[in-house]
Amino acid sequence: MAAVTPEVLWAQRSSKTDAEKNFVYLTISVPDVPTANLKLDLKPTGLTFTGHSDSLKRTYHLELEFYAEIDPEASKINHTSRDVEMKLRKKDLDDAYWPRLLKGSQKQHFLKTDFDKWVDEDEQNEAAEEDLGNFGGMGK
Numbered sequence: 149m150a151a152v153t154p155e156v157l158w159a160q161r162s163s164k165t166d167a168e169k170n171f172v173y174l175t176i177s178v179p180d181v182p183t184a185n186l187k188l189d190l191k192p193t194g195l196t197f198t199g200h201s202d203s204l205k206r207t208y209h210l211e212l213e214f215y216a217e218i219d220p221e222a223s224k225i226n227h228t229s230r231d232v233e234m235k236l237r238k239k240d241l242d243d244a245y246w247p248r249l250l251k252g253s254q255k256q257h258f259l260k261t262d263f264d265k266w267v268d269e270d271e272q273n274e275a276a277e278e279d280l281g282n283f284g285g286m287g288k
Contacts, residue, residue, distance in 0.1 A: 151198070151207045151208060151209035152206055152207065152208050152209075153208070153209065153210055153258045154176050154177050154178050154197075154199075154208045154210055154258065155176075155177040155258055155260065156174065156175065156176055156177070156210065156212070156258055156259050156260070157173075157174070157175040157177070157260050157261070157262035157265075158172060158173060158174050158175070158249050158259065158260075158261065158262055159172070159173045159261065159262040159263075159264075159265035159266040159267070160172045160173065160238075160245055160246060160249075161267065161272050162238070162242055162243055162244060162245050162246075162269070162272065163241065163243065164241050164242055164243040165241065166241075167222070167237065167241060169272075170237065170238045170241055170242070171223075171235050171236055171237050171238055172214075172218065172234075172235075172236040172238065172246070172249065173233075173234070173235060173236075173262060173265045174233075174234040174235075174236055174249075175231050175232070175233050175234070175262060176197055176208075176210060176231055176232045176234075177230065177231045178197075178199045178201070178208050178230075178231055178232060179201065179204065179229070179230050179231075180201040180202075180203045180204055180229065181199035181200060181201045181208065181232075182202075183227050185199055185200040185201070185202070186198065186199035186200075186227070186232070187199070188225065188232065190218075190220045190223065190225075190234075190236075191220060192217040192218055192219070192220060192239065193213060193214060193217055193251075194211065194212050194213040194214050194251075195210075195211070195212050195214075196210070196211050197209070197210040197211075197232070198210075199232075210258075212249070212250060213250060213251045213252070214236075214249065214250065214251065215246045215247070215248055215249060215250060215251055216238065216239065216240060216246060217238075217239040217240070218236040218237055218238055218239055219237040219238070219239050222237035223235060223236045223237050244269070245269050
């Protein structure tokens with residue numbers, strides 16, 4: 149059976165002075181994939197994800213090459229029963245948003261803006277801080 153590309157949601161924040169406010173939210177939607185059945189390889193330039201759901205009899209696979217580098221050591225990952233959530237620290241401090249998530253500019257059908265987490269560039273300083281207490285449950 150061929151692997152399915154999961155839906156990916158993303159949003160971002162940027163800061164030239166505060167690394168904690170310079171990140172990308174990334175959510176990979178993979179229902180019923182237990183931690184034991186997933187492999188996530190996070191690198192500065194991208195990620196590779198493979199996961200298998202026994203109940204859905206489905207294998208997911210995803211490879212992303214980021215627009216710019218991230219800091220994997222400072223990034224956080226949380227695995228839930230529905231998805232894998234990540235807060236990826238951007239490597240370079242900059243007030244400007246990345247123009248897109250991926251290095252290539254071709255539209256990807258599986259990639260969508262996470263409007264629940266998105267804040268416009270000019271409003272990010274007024275945006276309420278997200279509750280990120282659930283991050284860090286998976287480790288590296």
